[in-house]
Amino acid sequence: MDISQTSSTPRSARHRSQLLFVAMAGLVFLLFMTNLALGSVSIPLAQVWQIIIRGSTDHAVYTNIVMQTRLPQAIVALGAGMALGIAGLMLQTLFKNPLAGPSVLGISSGASLGVAFVVLLSGQMFGLTLSGLPFWGDMAVIAASLAGALGVLMIILTISSRVAGSLAVLIIGVMMGYLSNSIVGVFKYFSLEADVHSYVIWGLGSFNRLSLPRAILFGGVAVAVSAMMVFLSKPLNLLALGDRYAQNLGLHTRRTRLLVILGAGLLTAVVTAFCGPIAFIGMAVPHLAKLTFRTSNHLTLIVAAGLIGSGTALLCAILSRLPGLESALPINSVTAFVGAPVVISVILKRRSV
Amino acid sequence: MDICQLSHLTTGYRTGQGVKTISQGLDATLPSGQMTCLLGANGTGKSTLLRTICGFLKPLCGHVSVAGREVAGLSAREMSRLVAVVLTDRVEIPNATVTELVQLGRSPYTGFMGRLGSDDVAIACRAMQQAGIWHKRHQTVTSLSDGERQKALIAKALAQETPLIVLDEPTAFLDLPARVEIMQLLRSLCSDKGVSILMTTHDLDLALQMADRLWLLQPDRPLVTGSPEDLMLQDAFAAMFAQSGIEFDIRTGLFQIQHPYRHHIAVKGHGFGYVLLRRALARLGIRTVGYGGGQALWIDIRGIDVPEFAVMYDAHPLLVSPSVERVVSQVVDAMASMPMAKHMNVSNDAII
Numbered sequence: 001m002d003i004s005q006t007s008s009t010p011r012s013a014r015h016r017s018q019l020l021f022v023a024m025a026g027l028v029f030l031l032f033m034t035n036l037a038l039g040s041v042s043i044p045l046a047q048v049w050q051i052i053i054r055g056s057t058d059h060a061v062y063t064n065i066v067m068q069t070r071l072p073q074a075i076v077a078l079g080a081g082m083a084l085g086i087a088g089l090m091l092q093t094l095f096k097n098p099l100a101g102p103s104v105l106g107i108s109s110g111a112s113l114g115v116a117f118v119v120l121l122s123g124q125m126f127g128l129t130l131s132g133l134p135f136w137g138d139m140a141v142i143a144a145s146l147a148g149a150l151g152v153l154m155i156i157l158t159i160s161s162r163v164a165g166s167l168a169v170l171i172i173g174v175m176m177g178y179l180s181n182s183i184v185g186v187f188k189y190f191s192l193e194a195d196v197h198s199y200v201i202w203g204l205g206s207f208n209r210l211s212l213p214r215a216i217l218f219g220g221v222a223v224a225v226s227a228m229m230v231f232l233s234k235p236l237n238l239l240a241l242g243d244r245y246a247q248n249l250g251l252h253t254r255r256t257r258l259l260v261i262l263g264a265g266l267l268t269a270v271v272t273a274f275c276g277p278i279a280f281i282g283m284a285v286p287h288l289a290k291l292t293f294r295t296s297n298h299l300t301l302i303v304a305a306g307l308i309g310s311g312t313a314l315l316c317a318i319l320s321r322l323p324g325l326e327s328a329l330p331i332n333s334v335t336a337f338v339g340a341p342v343v344i345s346v347i348l349k350r351r352s353v
Numbered sequence: 354m355d356i357c358q359l360s361h362l363t364t365g366y367r368t369g370q371g372v373k374t375i376s377q378g379l380d381a382t383l384p385s386g387q388m389t390c391l392l393g394a395n396g397t398g399k400s401t402l403l404r405t406i407c408g409f410l411k412p413l414c415g416h417v418s419v420a421g422r423e424v425a426g427l428s429a430r431e432m433s434r435l436v437a438v439v440l441t442d443r444v445e446i447p448n449a450t451v452t453e454l455v456q457l458g459r460s461p462y463t464g465f466m467g468r469l470g471s472d473d474v475a476i477a478c479r480a481m482q483q484a485g486i487w488h489k490r491h492q493t494v495t496s497l498s499d500g501e502r503q504k505a506l507i508a509k510a511l512a513q514e515t516p517l518i519v520l521d522e523p524t525a526f527l528d529l530p531a532r533v534e535i536m537q538l539l540r541s542l543c544s545d546k547g548v549s550i551l552m553t554t555h556d557l558d559l560a561l562q563m564a565d566r567l568w569l570l571q572p573d574r575p576l577v578t579g580s581p582e583d584l585m586l587q588d589a590f591a592a593m594f595a596q597s598g599i600e601f602d603i604r605t606g607l608f609q610i611q612h613p614y615r616h617h618i619a620v621k622g623h624g625f626g627y628v629l630l631r632r633a634l635a636r637l638g639i640r641t642v643g644y645g646g647g648q649a650l651w652i653d654i655r656g657i658d659v660p661e662f663a664v665m666y667d668a669h670p671l672l673v674s675p676s677v678e679r680v681v682s683q684v685v686d687a688m689a690s691m692p693m694a695k696h697m698n699v700s701n702d703a704i705i
Contacts, residue, residue, distance in 0.1 A: 096445070234467030238460060240446045244409060249460040249513070250433030296449035299466070 017293055017300055024292075024307040028078070031314035035074040036066050039321050072215035073208040077313040079222030080207065080271045081281055085309020086226050086302055087264040088282030089289065093236050093298065094260045095170050098346060101283030102268035105156055105169075105261065106176030107149045108277035111269065112203065113180040114148025115141055119199045120187040138209070141202065142273050149269030152176055156265065161258055166243070169261070204330035205276040207317050218274050225270065226306050229263050233298040236260065240296065279332045280339025281316070285309040287346040312338060356420060356517050356549045357383035357406065359576070363414035364398060364405045372413060375401040379415070379576045381568055383551055385516070388543040390560040391553045392593075393570035399553045402570065403521050406551065408432040420516050433461035437510035439520040444494060444506065451497070451505045452490045455481055458512030477512045483546065484508035485538060500531030507538065511548070518542075520552035524559070532556060536563045557608055561585075569593055614640040618684060622654025630654070630662065633677050637685065650687055652680065 036048045043062050050057045051066045084102055091100045102108065118140050155176065160169040188196050210218060235256040238246040247253050271278060289304035316335050321328040359381045365374040375398035383389050393399050404410045406417055408424045417424040419435045427435070437458070444454070458480065459473040469477075481487045486504040489497060494505060503523050510518045523539070524532040536556070540563045542548040554560050560567065561581045569577040569589060577589050584590065590601045590608075600611045612635045620627065621644035630652065631641045644651050653663040653670075662680040664671045664687065672683040 231465070234460070234463070234465065237457060237467060240449075241444060241454075241457060242440075242442045244440055244442055245438070245444070247409065247429050248407060248433060248436070248438045249457060250430040251460075252429055290447050294448050296446045296453050 013294075017295065020292060021303065021307070024304070024311065028307055028311045028314065031311055031318065032074050032078060035077070035314055035317055036070045038318055039065070039070065041065060067212060069208060072210050072212045073317060074314065075212075075215040075219040076207040076210055076275060077317040078310045079219035079226075080275050080278060081285070081309035081311070081313025082226045082306040083222040083267040083271050083309070084278060084282040085285035085289070085305040085312070086229050087267040088284075088309075089286035089298075089301055089305040090229065090232065090236065090260050090264040091282075092286050093240050094257065094264075095166050096240070096242075097170070098287065099283065099343070100170070101280075102264065102271075103177070103277070103279070103282070105173040105265055105268065106152050106180065107156075107173075107265050107268045108272045109177035109180040110152030111145040111149040111272040112184055112277060114144035114146070114151070115202055116184045116187045116199060117148075118144040119202065120184075120191040120195050145273040145276075146269060148180075149265075149272055152180070153262070153265040153269060157258055157261055160261055161254065166257065169257075201330075202276050203332075205278045205332040205335075207275055207313070207331055208328070209276075210274060214274075218270070222267070222270060225263075225267055229267075230299060230302050232256075232260060232263060233302055236298040236302075237296070240298075275331075277332070278313075278335060280335040280343070281309060281312055284339035284342040285312055287342055288312070291346075354385045355382040356385040357551065358418045359406075359415070361415035362402075362405070362412055362417060364401045364410065365413045366401075366410065367413070374413060376570065376572075377414070379570075381576045381578050383517070383549065384566065385549050386543060386547045387565035388539060388550045388563065389552070389566045389568060390564040391551060391568045391570060392557065392560060393553075394593075397570045397572055399570055400521055403519055403551070403553060407436050407438050407519055430461065433513065433515075435515055435517065437513035437515040437518045439503065439506045439510050439518070439523055441521050441525065444502070446494060449494050450491055451481065451486055451494060451508075452477065454494050454505055455486075455490075455508045455512050458509040461513060476514065477508075480508040480511035481505075483511055483542065498531075499526050500528075500534060503527070503531075503535055504538065507535075507542075511542070517549045517551065520550065522553050522555065524554055524556055532559060539563075561607075612636065612638060612640075614638050616640070616688060617642050618688075619644040619648040619651035620654065621651065622660075624654070624660065626654045626656070626660025626662065629677055630680070633681050634684070637681065639684070639688075650684070650691065652684070 033045060033048060036052075037043050037045050041061075043065065047057050047059060047062050048066060051063055055067075056063045088101045091102065091104060092098060094100075095104070156169060156173055159172050163169065188199070191199075235251055238249050238251045239253070239256060239260070241249070243253050246256075268282070285305050285308050286301070288308050289301050292308070293300055293304045295301065316331060316338055319329075319338070320331055320334045359379050362379040363374060363377040364379070365372060365376075379402065391399050391402065401410065405412055406419070406424065408427060408429070411425055422431075422435065424432065446454070456469055456473065456477045459469060459477060460467065463469060463473060478487075481490055484504045484507045486501060486508050489501055489505070494502060497505060507518075507520075507523070510520075520539070524535050527535065536559050539550055539552065543550055543565070564581060566578060567581055567584055569584065571577070571593055577584065579587070579589070585601070588601075594601065594608070598611050599608050602609050614635075615638040617640040618634065620630065620641045627641075634641055644653075649667055651665050653665050655661045655663060659675060661673060661675050662677065663673045664680055664683045666687070671687060672680065674680055
């Protein structure tokens with residue numbers, strides 16, 4: 001036998017993943033450009049390209065459309081998809097559960113609770129509709145959402161540093177979700193119809209709530225935090241073996257679990273604060289990453305989940321405002337139609353994944 | 354030299370409610386380069402002892418040392434270079450190939466990002482060859498049979514290059530050929546490669562034949578240790594299996610079921626035919642005794658290479674057959690149709 005021929009993967013497989021990465025990146029770029037070009041007004045790709053390169057084009061309308069709505073939305077979709085895909089992958093590995101996703105930690109429920117405080121309760125208690133104010137309203141919603149998400153994250157971290165298994169964390173996360181939903185239910189019951197409506201709209205999720213500068217800021221943060229997660233790839237590879245095997249291979253399992261929850265929690269919290277709770281992308285994307293790249297190495301999987309997450313979110317953004325539709329569909333309605341079939345097919349042929 | 358030492362060790366759990374002691378006062382040594390089997394009935398604390406040795410549980414009292422270092426004071430990273438484990442925990446990593454699994458065994462030696470050097474790759478390859486799983490290296494772990502998965506995990510443990518490998522029931526869930534194969538693999542790793550192994554098992558016969566040393570764990574007793582043969586001479590197994598319907602046959606050195614005998618019958622002859630006939634009759638509660646000429650109903654074993662059995666009544670053959678099954682049913686029929694006391698010589702001592 002020839003040892004030199006055998007590295008971590010057969011050579012052809014490594015070529016395959018490199019090719020796949022290039023193809024994925026190309027696809028994400030294509031989807032990004034399509035997002036800028038397609039909509040109720042179609043803009044020729046050449047014009048789009050000009051706007052991106054030079055910041056403007058002779059067509060003032062085109063410039064406005066791209067710079068004011070489509071570019072921010074595409075940037076937000078790119079960052080949010082990447083963050084959610086990676087967070088979902090990390091949590092599925094941590095909990096060894098193919099149905100885990102960013103929502104299982106109760107973080108998006110915490111964010112919902114925070115937003116409910118601002119949107120539903122403030123109108124009742126102080127007689128002013130915070131969310132109605134143009135700038136401060138947005139900021140209040142974002143801040144409340146972030147506060148709720150991080151609050152739940154702190155609780156989960158505190159609990160998981162005290163209990164031994166990951167299963168307990170999973171159950172506590174889900175229970176936190178139920179608790180916040182029930183509090184939100186009480187708020188809704190006593191709220192004005194208009195406030196409930198704006199709360200429901202927030203809960204449907206959206207990629208186009210941010211202006212261009214804020215979208216760039218959000219995209220930068222999301223991509224940077226996502227990229228940092230590759231440093232967790234070795235601990236995640238070991239965690240996939242099971243806690244005791246991981247410990248026997250030198251992993252400080254409790255500390256690693258905290259880091260994974262912290263990382264995935266931050267990603268989820270940031271996305272939820274700026275886009276609302278985005279369903280299904282975090283659950284479906286890790287499965288797509290494992291299906292296409294056929295590896296268990298989290299270094300590859302994290303990058304793959306990031307790219308596929310961005311691609312999926314951009315695709316959903318395009319679908320949500322297909323030509324012919326008067327206004328854009330809520331993003332969560334689209335993600336469910338894209339994500340649910342993926343999850344169902346994975347569960348049906350579970351043995352192979 | 355001893356690779357592992359237990360002194361006055363008390364194992365157990367610290368729970369929220371308090372301390373649950375499993376075993377106490379354990380003293381033992383584990384010589385380097387040997388295969389040691391830890392035997393004991395379910396619930397005696399084998400797994401707890403194993404987990405304490407691996408550092409998963411802290412000793413409640415006393416000391417465990419591996420390669421001269423106190424386990425309780427070592428970090429996970431330090432332990433990972435001293436003890437490698439093969440557990441009963443199911444390993445289900447989506448997409449992972451055997452090679453990827455075995456290469457995880459190099460984690461204690463790789464850096465922050467887990468990048469493998471050429472040494473690591475070569476060591477993992479050697480481990481797969483030694484464990485006999487090289488031919489399956491590109492397959493996914495989930496597609497392997499149970500026996501192959503154990504070999505892959507053993508290869509992972511070998512890749513870890515630790516002075517001691519600890520296995521928790523590596524032969525559980527395997528069929529007999531696979532059990533023997535795994536035991537032979539572990540045996541050869543000890544004999545040929547100088548690996549030290551501590552394993553728990555319920556396969557007594559295999560452990561007696563394959564292990565260099567045994568640790569017998571029994572409730573509320575000190576750990577009994579020694580080579581299988583010395584322990585047999587000391588009759589250490591009798592106490593272990595008292596009241597469990599198993600007896601230790603001192604003629605063969607094997608365990609067998611203790612049958613409740615209600616009848617006995619005289620048999621003339623010996624050899625393999627006799628052994629098989631004795632087994633078949635023992636199942637029905639009929640014990641074989643030597644033929645002394647006085648019994649009316651008896652069995653004569655004839656033939657040199659191929660045995661032939663004759664059921665005799667005095668000097669008359671009732672049946673001559675090469676089939677044990679037919680002979681046994683003839684004996685049962687004959688016993689049923691005869692008044693026992695007269696023909697069978699039944700006395701109280703026949704009932705054990």
